[in-house]
Amino acid sequence: MAKVLVATDKPFAKVAVDGIRKIVEGAGFELALLEKYTDKADLLKAVADVDAIIVRSDIISADVVEAAKNLKVVVRAGAGYDNLDLAACTAKGVVAMNTPGQNSNAVAELALGMMIYMARNQFTPVAGTEIKGKRLGIHAYGNVGKLVASHAKGFGMEIYAFDPFVKKEDMEKDGVNVVASVEELYAVSDYLSLHIPANDKTKKSIGYDLLTKMPKGATLINTARKEVIDEEGMMKALEERTDLKYASDIAADTHAALVDKFGVRVFATPKKMGAQTSEANVNAGLAAANQIVNFIKNGDRTFQVNK
Ligand code: 3PG
Numbered sequence: 272m273a274k275v276l277v278a279t280d281k282p283f284a285k286v287a288v289d290g291i292r293k294i295v296e297g298a299g300f301e302l303a304l305l306e307k308y309t310d311k312a313d314l315l316k317a318v319a320d321v322d323a324i325i326v327r328s329d330i331i332s333a334d335v336v337e338a339a340k341n342l343k344v345v346v347r348a349g350a351g352y353d354n355l356d357l358a359a360c361t362a363k364g365v366v367a368m369n370t371p372g373q374n375s376n377a378v379a380e381l382a383l384g385m386m387i388y389m390a391r392n393q394f395t396p397v398a399g400t401e402i403k404g405k406r407l408g409i410h411a412y413g414n415v416g417k418l419v420a421s422h423a424k425g426f427g428m429e430i431y432a433f434d435p436f437v438k439k440e441d442m443e444k445d446g447v448n449v450v451a452s453v454e455e456l457y458a459v460s461d462y463l464s465l466h467i468p469a470n471d472k473t474k475k476s477i478g479y480d481l482l483t484k485m486p487k488g489a490t491l492i493n494t495a496r497k498e499v500i501d502e503e504g505m506m507k508a509l510e511e512r513t514d515l516k517y518a519s520d521i522a523a524d525t526h527a528a529l530v531d532k533f534g535v536r537v538f539a540t541p542k543k544m545g546a547q548t549s550e551a552n553v554n555a556g557l558a559a560a561n562q563i564v565n566f567i568k569n570g571d572r573t574f575q576v577n578k
Contacts, residue, residue, distance in 0.1 A: 315338045322341050324346070331345055368575050389490045392535050416464070490515070509532070518537070
């Protein structure tokens with residue numbers, strides 16, 4: 272009987288775990304749960320005899336893959352798979368997958384919420400501003416970026432986007448103004464919502480040069496990954512441009528120093544909250560469970576990311 276492990280440092284909502292159990296056990300497999308673990312040794316022990324693993328942002332490094340002697344498939348229940356060591360998976364013949372689109376709306380709603388929170392000076396009594404009529408730049412027009420654009424239109428924002436991997440016509444069909452370069456996007460955006468993945472090309476790619484191109488009073492909203500920010504460059508930009516703001520869904524490494532220096536101009540959620548809704552947990556968790564069952568039973572590799 273195949274054994275499926277759900278290893279989540281930040282657990283899914285109970286309704287999602289119940290749904291995953293139904294799918295896994297309904298397929299005749301066994302389900303094991305490892306939640307809120309604080310010690311990597313617990314993860315290494317839990318993976319020892321499993322055929323499949325479902326994770327969120329949990330780090331599946333080479334030693335975890337090595338310790339999982341029977342592992343055939345690992346599914347990141349979510350979009351970004353920078354937490355999976357793909358080379359290690361490939362070397363051991365393990366299929367790695369993600370569940371694109373399943374938690375996008377939750378992340379998009381958080382991005383909008385953060386914009387309003389920052390516009391109102393983190394709900395301090397100082398008079399804030401409105402997001403209506405402001406220009407919103409979407410950096411990467413994937414599943415989340417597209418939803419942020421659509422929700423923001425309802426608030427009366429003017430939408431701009433840059434994404435070299437999406438056809439201009441497709442963005443224009445959504446009523447989005449397509450710009451020709453990243454630099455142009457930052458230069459027009461009163462709010463800039465980041466949706467790029469963290470990889471070798473994007474890490475530390477957003478820093479001083481781009482931030483100082485932004486209009487007066489601009490805010491960078493980061494619900495993507497902290498690793499894409501050049502924190503030294505951002506610190507310098509926030510020091511020079513006392514009108515700029517930064518809000519992120521997971522604190523920068525230098526968060527304490529940033530808050531110390533810049534107060535309500537900087538905000539970070541205490542733990543990554545973007546995908547933390549019941550709906551997103553159910554969508555991503557159940558998709559992951561179904562993908563595992565379909566892979567083990569039928570060899571279905573849709574959503575494989577280590578091709
Ligand atoms: C994702 O890449 O899907 C999001 O960052 C959500 O991450 P989480 O599942 O750890 O909340």
